[in-house]
Amino acid sequence: MADLPDWPERYQSDLTDAEFDTLAVRAGQMRTPEGEHGEAIFPTSSYVFSSAAEAAATFGGDRDGNVYSRYTNPTVRTFEERLAALEGGEACAATASGMSAIYALCIAHLQAGDHMICSRAVFGSTTVLLEKFLRKFDVDITYVDLLDLSAWKEAVQENTKLLFLESPSNPLTEVADLRAISEIARSAGALFAVDNCFCTPAAQLPLALGADLVVHSATKYIDGQGRCLGGAVIGSHELIEPVIGVLRSAGPTMSPFNAWVFLKGLETLSLRMRAHSDNALVLAEWLKEHPKVAKVNYCGLPDHPQYELAKSQQRLFGGVLSFEVAGGREEAWRVVDATRMISITANLGDTKTTITHPGTTTHGRLTDEQREEAGISQALLRISVGLESVEDIKRDLARGLDAL
Numbered sequence: 579m580a581d582l583p584d585w586p587e588r589y590q591s592d593l594t595d596a597e598f599d600t601l602a603v604r605a606g607q608m609r610t611p612e613g614e615h616g617e618a619i620f621p622t623s624s625y626v627f628s629s630a631a632e633a634a635a636t637f638g639g640d641r642d643g644n645v646y647s648r649y650t651n652p653t654v655r656t657f658e659e660r661l662a663a664l665e666g667g668e669a670c671a672a673t674a675s676g677m678s679a680i681y682a683l684c685i686a687h688l689q690a691g692d693h694m695i696c697s698r699a700v701f702g703s704t705t706v707l708l709e710k711f712l713r714k715f716d717v718d719i720t721y722v723d724l725l726d727l728s729a730w731k732e733a734v735q736e737n738t739k740l741l742f743l744e745s746p747s748n749p750l751t752e753v754a755d756l757r758a759i760s761e762i763a764r765s766a767g768a769l770f771a772v773d774n775c776f777c778t779p780a781a782q783l784p785l786a787l788g789a790d791l792v793v794h795s796a797t798k799y800i801d802g803q804g805r806c807l808g809g810a811v812i813g814s815h816e817l818i819e820p821v822i823g824v825l826r827s828a829g830p831t832m833s834p835f836n837a838w839v840f841l842k843g844l845e846t847l848s849l850r851m852r853a854h855s856d857n858a859l860v861l862a863e864w865l866k867e868h869p870k871v872a873k874v875n876y877c878g879l880p881d882h883p884q885y886e887l888a889k890s891q892q893r894l895f896g897g898v899l900s901f902e903v904a905g906g907r908e909e910a911w912r913v914v915d916a917t918r919m920i921s922i923t924a925n926l927g928d929t930k931t932t933i934t935h936p937g938t939t940t941h942g943r944l945t946d947e948q949r950e951e952a953g954i955s956q957a958l959l960r961i962s963v964g965l966e967s968v969e970d971i972k973r974d975l976a977r978g979l980d981a982l
């Protein structure tokens with residue numbers, strides 16, 4: 579940054595070999611002449627120059643420096659550098675929301691006549707974006723079962739340019755073999771993008787497993803307290819440059835205030851993800867033993883079908899689980915309605931535990947056949963396990979289950 583002072587060597591810490599928890603706290607920080615310890619927020623739309631010549635040089639790219647906050651903003655850049663460091667990527671583009679990250683990625687890397695392969699089990703708005711808008715621009719999409727490697731292989735066409743998935747899936751916590759799918763993408767000459775929202779880099783590093791791009795809804799665990807919307811795309815300079823191009827022209831960039839909130843989120847991400855995962859495992863084990871529970875989906879349970887795979891590619895199992903109550907929609911709703919503390923909301927990745935009935939909320943738009951194909955029964959409930967005492971979470975759910 580040309581406009582910041584040269585701090586003494588004492589503060590020019592070299593983070594090249596630093597570990598994750600250190601990067602989460604320190605990567606990307608730059609100090610102003612005020613010497614602030616915490617990261618500064620720069621709530622400014624534009625920047626001034628000392629002369630007409632300096633303005634011309636900055637606009638022309640001959641001089642480093644900020645021009646306008648749709649292009650660059652120091653707080654946003656700090657967030658981008660820190661998240662890129664945590665994901666092990668060269669570059670990061672911060673966005674206004676998770677959906678604008680996925681939008682920018684698709685617009686940057688696909689064009690009319692291209693084909694993409696997408697897991698059937700992706701976030702609902704992702705499917706809407708692809709079906710309602712991307713198709714309008716003549717991008718063809720094939721949906722495949724997340725776990726079916728031969729389906730991924732068979733879906734490849736000459737014009738396939740992008741493979742896209744989330745793992746573990748929502749709400750069933752199915753785990754995709756990221757190494758194997760990255761091989762399929764590579765042989766197809768296509769890019770492989772992973773929505774890493776459920777794991778965050780504290781639990782999974784898709785780039786190290788062969789993905790080319792990672793997308794985030796920072797709205798979830800990266801903030802972790804349900805305050806702000808934001809997103810990001812991470813990858814090589816070469817792949818992120820076109821994404822930045824889309825963002826600068828179309829405009830869904832991250833606000834400096836949100837970037838600052840997310841920076842604070844990143845500093846505690848490791849600790850929080852560990853605590854979310856610990857609570858989720860205790861709750862999953864307890865639910866498994868409960869007589870009114872028919873089935874528990876959590877990739878941290880040793881009898882989960884992809885437990886070994888999850889262990890081999892994730893550092894933590896994450897904070898989201900789902901379970902089926904004995905019965906159907908009526909029983910599932912009764913459990914939801916009998917809780918008194920857990921928030922009834924489809925949001926996730928929050929310090930506060932949330933509960934939702936996917937069949938009538940997040941997956942309510944699907945037809946009965948689509949839901950059945952996706953394995954989402956009316957007896958299914960999804961929990962995003964928060965950071966309250968797990969004993970209190972259990973007690974609240976027990977109220978619901980005891981009502982059956």
Ligand SMILES: *Cc1c(COP(=O)(O)O)cnc(C)c1O
Pocket residue numbers: 675676677678701703744773775776794795796797798807808809
């Ligand atoms: C919430 C979510 C998104 C969309 O993010 P927004 O910040 O709400 O736009 C994308 N992917 C996954 C997996 C999500 O949970």
